[in-house]
Structures are given as C-alpha cells and as structure tokens.
C-alpha cells in the first residue's frame with residue numbers, strides 16, 4: 001500500500017513554507033520560477049496543505065548539504081518559528097542527504113516537488129493498476145535516497161571493513177525495497193498484458209480510438225463528461241484523474257468511436273512517475289486521434305502546450321493525427337488573458353466545454369479529422385492485393401466493375417490510409 005506524506009484523513013492540516021532556488025538561467029525550474037511557484041502552491045493545496053508564505057533564494061549554485069545556502073536556512077528557520085510552520089516544500093528535487101540535513105536544522109517536515117506530486121497521486125489512486133504504479137514510483141524515488149545514511153551510521157561500526165548496525169539495517173531496508181519493486185513490476189506486467197489483450201481485441205473489432213490528453217486541469221474529464229454523459233470525476237484540482245476511463249462517443253454521421261480520458265501532465269513530471277505510469281500513458285499510443293486539450297486561460301498556456309508535446313514525443317505519440325482544443329474560452333474572454341485567443345482554423349479549435357454549440361463543433365472536427373477525403377481508385381481487376389488495401393484504407397462506398405479494371409470509391413480514413421494506402425497512390429483517378 002502506498003504511504004501518504006500528508007495524511008488528510010486525520011483532520012490535521014500541515015502548514016507549509018514554499019521555497020525555491022532561482023538561478024540566473026532558470027535551469028532548475030525549466031521556465032519562469034514564479035509560474036512554477038504558483039503551480040507548487042496549487043499542488044500543495046491539492047495535497048491538503050495550507051501555504052503560509054514563499055521564500056526565494058537567488059543563487060546559481062546548489063549547496064550540496066542544504067540545497068539553499070546556509071544563511072538562508074537560518075532565515076527559513078526564523079520565519080517558520082514566527083508563522084508556526086510544520087513543513088517546508090521545495091520547488092526542486094532534493095537529495096536524500098539534503099532532506100536529512102534540512103530536517104535536522106529546521107526541525108520541519110521536508111518535502112520536494114516530486115514527493116508532493118507523488119503524494120497527490122497516492123491519494124488519488126483507486127484502481128489496482130493506479131495503486132501499483134504509484135507505489136512503484138514512490139519506492140523508485142525512495143531507493144537512491146536511502147544512501148548517505150549509511151555513511152553516517154557506518155561510523156558506529158568502528159573500523160574499516162566492519163559493518164555498523166545502522167548500515168546492515170539500511171542494507172536490509174534496501175533489499176526489502178528492491179524486492180518489493182520487483183514484485184510490483186511483475187504485478188504491473190500482468191496488468192500491461194491484460195490491457196494489451198483488451199486493446200488488441202478492440203483493434204480487431206475495428207474500433208476507432210480517440211484519446212484526450214493535456215496538462216492537468218485543462219478540462220479533459222469535463223469534455224469526456226459533456227461529450228458522452230459519462231459519470232466521471234471533475235475537480236478544480238491538479239491530477240483529478242489517474243486512471244484512464246473510456247466511453248463511447250457518437251459522431252454526427254452516427255459513427256461510434258471510443259473516447260479515453262487520461263492522467264494529466266505537468267512540467268517536471270517526476271521521471272519515476274512517468275516510468276511507472278507508462279502502462280497507463282501508453283493507451284495514447286493506440287489512439288487513432290489525439291485531442292490535445294489546452295487551458296486557453298492559463299498564464300502558462302504556451303509552456304503547458306510545450307510540456308504536453310514533449311511528453312507525447314517521449315511516449316512515441318507525437319506523429320499521431322492531433323487536434324489542439326483550446327478550452328475554457330469563456331474564462332479567457334472574461335479574464336482578459338495575456339495571450340491572444342487563437343482562432344478556430346486547421347487543426348486548432350477554440351471551445352468552452354460548457355457550450356453546446358462548441359461541443360457540436362468539436363464532434364464535427366473529430367469526424368472530419370478521422371474521415372479524410374473521398375478518393376476513387378481504378379485498379380486492375382486481377383490485383384486482389386490492391387483491392388484489399390483499398391478496403392483497409394477506409395470505407396468503400398461504391399464499386400464499379402470495368403472491362404479489366406475495378407473502380408472503387410473510398411471514404412479514406414487518413415490514419416488508415418497512411419498505414420496501408422501508399423501502394424494505391426498511383427491508382428488514384
């Protein structure tokens with residue numbers, strides 16, 4: 001069972017100070033550190049933590065012992081005492097040694113961004129798959145952070161070569177964790193196998209799949225709910241959704257496709273988490289079409305788009321047909337956003353998930369994107385292979401037998417045509 005850093009069930013609310021290290025090239029936040037801090041605050045609130053204040057340090061080098069400078073540690077200590085903080089949350093990843101040193105110096109619970117995200121995930125995981133994946137990510141995060149301890153404790157053992165009691169305990173902990181990780185991986189493999197079978201079955205049945213992807217809180221689940229009347233969890237919180245949910249969506253022409261909601265992305269998504277959630281995320285790879293949902297209103301809109309594009313690339317889904325859905329246009333208009341509202345054109349569509357006409361527009365865009373043009377192929381009558389390809393490239397709506405040729409009118413699916421249709425190129429009428 002995964003453990004929570006912040007237990008929200010006890011009624012006790014942690015009071016936190018947020019801390020960030022601002023370098024001149026913003027290397028550590030990978031973008032605007034202020035925006036990253038805003039996001040950290042949202043993450044903390046989502047985890048059920050009360051944020052008291054924020055402390056920044058401008059410094060280009062990381063202190064190997066405390067991450068922030070020694071003087072800054074004293075400042076944090078004074079502020080923490082004054083405000084009655086119980087926790088310090090760092091916007092960057094800390095090493096195990098830094099966590100221990102900070103804990104010792106500050107007498108606060110020390111948490112970093114990665115741990116905070118893992119904690120939210122731990123609180124959200126409901127399905128067996130989700131629970132396994134979160135625990136796997138937590139243990140993978142923990143394992144390298146157990147080291148360093150050994151160095152201190154081994155001194156208790158005395159001379160070189162002898163193992164102190166601390167170290168052997170540590171070794172035992174490590175072995176235990178490694179064993180558990182192996183165990184979880186095996187369980188996950190079983191889940192992956194199951195999923196794969198399920199997907200293959202769907203594929204065989206010729207079901208078209210559409211995946212909702214995007215930054216956390218962009219409105220993916222809202223769209224799934226509004227488009228399909230699915231009963232899914234929608235919340236103005238980060239990572240409301242962990243497990244993929246699929247529903248049938250009917251397009252204007254009556255064709256049915258499967259629409260799948262997925263876990264949201266975030267900048268600096270912990271590596272261990274991406275690795276652990278690969279099984280879930282790979283659902284996206286099976287999709288015929290990706291709907292990239294964007295919060296038009298976010299001050300970090302463009303950064304968020306870039307983050308999602310990068311993760312799609314990592315997953316090997318970057319080349320898939322994609323529609324960029326600029327959502328929450330109502331908020332955008334109300335708030336005078338800093339960005340220009342993009343226009344609905346090409347593969348961009350601007351909508352509000354709560355406007356019926358916009359949903360109709362979206363359904364139409366999905367249909368248009370899935371259904372390509374109507375093409376007529378004239379192939380030699382004895383080329384059964386080409387005829388078969390034509391049938392695999394879309395829907396044959398008309399067939400006309402000529403003297404020694406066959407004329408096929410096909411409603412081409414772009415995806416299918418890209419996969420199978422190339423040899424037909426020279427037979428297009």
Ligand SMILES: Nc1nc2c(ncn2[C@@H]2O[C@H](COP(=O)(O)OP(=O)(O)OP(=O)(O)O)[C@@H](O)[C@H]2O)c(=O)[nH]1
Nearest residue numbers: 216217218219220221222235239240241264328353
């Ligand atoms: N005003 C407005 N709010 C929206 C719109 N679409 C979604 N929301 C709100 O945005 C918040 C997040 O919506 P979700 O659907 O949970 O977002 P999500 O992308 O599934 O988020 P995660 O599951 O956390 O990745 C909720 O409070 C929604 O009510 C919209 O078009 N307009």
Ligand SMILES: [Mg+2]
Nearest residue numbers: 220221240241
């Ligand atoms: Mg969701």
